[in-house]
Amino acid sequence: DTGVSQDPRHKITKRGQNVTFRCDPISEHNRLYWYRQTLGQGPEFLTYFQNEAQLEKSRLLSDRFSAERPKGSFSTLEIQRTEQGDSAMYLCASSPGQGVEKLFFGSGTQLSVL
């Protein structure tokens, strides 16, 4: 059990550029979540997957955001045409996938949009 892995750890980009983040969940965890956290706030739900199926997308996820989980393994979160308001910590979590369970989080990707 190597834990949830996220890459990169930090990303600095210019407004208007596209960025992609990767999350590798704990092996054999069927459920994968993306959350976003801004300074001084708790994590906010963005989207989640059961295997390769995306179950729900939050209203926070505009059309510029897209998430995938091909083959039910790792997941990617892409932000197109980044805006300064996208600056935040993007957190990935996984759970075994048997209902409401303990969440295991990665270290996050800190995005700064200049």
Place this chain on the structure above:
Amino acid sequence: GIQVEQSPPDLILQEGANSTLRCNFSDSVNNLQWFHQNPWGQLINLFYIPSGTKQNGRLSATTVATERYSLLYISSSQTTDSGVYFCAVPTDSWGKFQFGAGTQVVVTP
């Protein structure tokens, strides 16, 4: 949707002191989790506690689901306890969680 409120928002403790953090939620829940976010941003799951009391070393948590609150106790605090403590409750049966705004804890030597 369900509201989660944590108090106090900030807490400064001297090493060795005890303290209690509170989490109130606006609707019935069948699960609650407490997390510690360390200064490097890593969220660590402390407790998965739908009801009753659990203990983990110097930390313990109690959830009273019928009264819609949970308490996290820190005893004999250490500087490594510093960070932000979050509680989170599920908003559906698939494991989507609503987090509170957190309690920022600073433990001074």
